[in-house]
Amino acid sequence: MSHREMPVEKGLDHTLQLLREGYDFMMNRKDKFHSRVFETRLLGEKVYGLVGKEEAELFYDEDKFVRKNAAPGRVQKTLFGKGGVQGLDGREHRHRKKMFMSLMSNDTLQEIRQLVRKEWNHLLAHTEKELHVREASQIVFTRVALRWCGIPFEEKKVSDWVDELNDLFEHVAHIGPKHWKARFFRNKAEKWLEELVEKVRAGKETVDQNRLLYHFSMYKDAHGNFLSPNIAAVEILNLLRPTVAVSVYVDVMFLAMRDYPEEMKKIKSQGKEAGERFIQEVRRYYPFFPFLAARVKETFIWNGYEFEKGKLTLLDLYGTNHDPAIWKNPHLFDPDRFINWKETPFSFIPQGGGDFEIGHRCPGEWLTLELLRETLDIFIHDVPFTFPKQDGDIERNDIPPQPNMIINII
Template sequence: MATIPREKSFDSSIALLRDGFRFIQKRCQHHHSDVFSTRFVFQPTICLTGEDGARLFYDTSRFIRKGAVPEPIQHTLLGEQSVMTLDDELHRQRKQLFMAILAPDNFRVLLKHMADGWQTATKRWARTNEPVILMEQTQQLLCRAVCDWVGMPLPDREVAHRSRDMARMVDAFGGIGLRHLRGRWARYRTERWARHFIEQVRKGNQLVATGSPAHRIATHREPNEQGKMRHLSAQLAGVELINLIRPTVAISWYITFAALALHEHPAWRHRLQTATDTELGWFANEVRRYYPFAPMTGARVRQAFVWRGFRFPKETLVLLDLYGTNHDTRLWENPDRFWPERFAEHTANSFNFIPQGGGDYLGGHRCAGEALTQEAIKLALRFLTRQITYEVPAQNLGFSLSRMPTHPRSGFVMTNIRLTSAAREER
């Protein structure tokens, strides 16, 4: 039996913080292998990259999610006992809830809320003629839109701090020290708010529309360990409510990178002013492929098995390289070049194009909101190229691949914002 290539250092935790998004890819290239072993926080870990690695990783007969999410991430980004941490029948039932909520007819309603938000925001930006930090404003826009759609509309006074807390939970993913503590406190405040909302819905003190996402989650039933159907606890229902809101706010990372791509590729900015929906889709997909969003995802080995002659011991933590797979030279021509036209010919599938994870939507752990994310980016592109003109002043637009997650340091500042003639006619 072959031996999995192993890192020389006893523990790679500091190296991961140093190398960030490129950690797995760099070491796979060094070992000339799609798999290597190391330790994180003294825990034996196997790292995978590439299309074949993704196919293996998303085989639910070989991997489980229980115990794969580190406690700091549960207490900031995901929440405890959320759908992302479940397996088998319990995961299937909870995932089915999310897939029903995010069915195309339903998320089109959310897109309408987003479009209304963009209309209001761009009109305000043009009227006030003040500098706008796109990332911050987009977070508020998306937070208001998704809360309206969910069934828990936000008063104006709450939009800024609710969106900030959602963003801090996302930003804490790879953070230590103050960044982690901010995310942890944001999680605490937000769970308390969401739990109270669910309690009020169940008591009849808070009216929500039948069939709305909030109503679906508040009334969702699952079998307990004895097989009896019961509601999710108010705490867990609140966690899953947040798992609709927080990822929607996280789309602001992609939208900010999309604005950066428009700025750095002005020919595409001009092209998208009259582009087809297909071309908008190419651009949005390339934003998701090219720019860093999720670095990796984890699972544990269900039962020991052998793959390519390598033994994967039971319960071993396994990490799949998302960013590196999207920049794999075997899968993508010139992967470090921003080139939307590649999607005109490239056959993307669930294992070679995995910016938000891979595998199957229904039976696996692929992000239920991926289609929504793509459409939300396209919507933002329409507004940024067809509804407004703006200037991009001198600023720090760089981003670090060592920081997880990362974004342009300035947040993408826009000035001298004006409505286009087409936008003025529409209004």
Template structure:
């Protein structure tokens, strides 16, 4: 077995931050290898893998551990202490079943209807605005979708505050576990949202509020683990948030989606005329644009992978963005082409913008189906239900910056409802 090629340096975290989503691709090209070692997050060694084979290895629970590998600062701001993202084994499978129990046909249909209805109801507001920043507008609207879907009580006067706090938490990923300017602000935002949700968990358990059965609030408040114990109220609030926080993060995909329609005008017409095109378009947005850059793990045992040995205890990282742009998986990966999903086999190891592997046993986002549904309905709304102008602005997407954004947020103006008055 050959030894791992290395990106030299005692700690390459700053280099990762500087090169962003392109760091792993740059190093593979420079070292002429498909797997390499780097040191980051305090000088810890990581073997960086990519592609379908890399994902299949990384999401093999028998040989790879995820527990304890997320940077503490990201846990403190984005996921929450004790969140499902931070555990493995039987405990993870048990709690993941709770998340998956929410993915009923009725709940999925409800989030589709909510998305469609709330965008339509938002039309008049956008018509009255001089300009609409889609990044900002969608995070507020998706907060309404997420909280109503989850069954939590979110008074209208608090929606802006909740949306802002959620955005601050999601944006904290840019720190990659290191010191960053907004760390205290992110922790404070998380504390406010956790307090709000824990209060609703406790009030539900006391019988003072009555969320509908089947909602996230009801199911989490009444859930017992495999030992018959209810979840600690704070931990319950944290994972309740994790049922709808990913929905709010979809605002990144929404602004990317409108950018894609702007750059590819024919796609707008296809969304209107082809029944399944919105689905293919949503999947291509998730594949093409930068979202999660990479995810960490640790080898439980010695792993032989593509001619090299990764020793037990060694850090691992799956290159998510690189896998989504792997030429061996995707023809012309740097072209935006929704049609590529016409014959897609649904593999859990190539389209991994929100994690890979099995939903029930792996750390794949339980809300991925909801992401696609929200994107489908949102893209249909902007293609079919309204017209708008796109003024001059900075529409660049900087791949050297984590997390990825449309620089301007994607601003539109002169929004008008499409009305058939024939």
């Protein structure tokens, strides 16, 4: 196959531009170079950028890319933790991923909806008028996650869990004290869970054997060995942390309800399917997880471009969800675009693409949808509210976005 020159961004390093441009960084380069494949430099390293559907398919080709050593250290030390499923490849990854996927049965999803309703009712019973959507959903989802995973907790400790789990994803992109606080919380939470896993294994903690804490404590890897208590703790946090992170989607969902009131009317009058389209458009339109990282497994040529072994490669999730080649008027909020929409594994990728079982696609995608469905249902049908005057702005470089919506319960 013939060689083509990959467009290369000139300059020593573009990390500052990334911090400034945030979610637009990759799309800006795609537009500047008129190319969905380009090269730039970040944190002193040569990096390939990919935007688009075919490019996503390439990124998920296990023969071409690996996840080992791809996530930057600061992301591992806050968001992911070391030794978790995100950094595994091949057989080891599939084996561990199976564990995650086995947790996402219909029964689980139904239970999640019941827990969400119960916890929202509990919180709303103690709410006078003003409700901070982000904070409230963080509390609700923390309680849901702890119960679902079977983690024993004392009522008085719930607010500590809320703060700590929240810090693990809120401050990934920050530098300085906020980053260090997130690292401190990760170490603390991992240590506490490690001790719990050890007690479960030794039979010193009586836990529900149908719950995730028990499953992960007793899980054996592809070689038939228990996970180290630390890695078991990392994986339990891989369930707790993102469940609480769905509060970000709830926050932007309320922003959409305020900015597109006609959509709320549609959901009220047309029911479930309109609600479903609204949730999908919230996940497509608003930014959350900006891009994914992998490394080139062996040097290869794709569409004439050479990808060099070992080089870091980023797939733009936000840009692919706003790619005009896939989405008509991508910068319009339009839930009706999902009417007769044909789902494909690589065009709509807010939580990653490809196959759940084989690849790294988010195993929590169905669970995320259930958390959002039940929350939307409660606030559309059961809890009347108004929006007081507020900004609700989203900065392009605030990762994750922080509209911090407030509502008044009537």
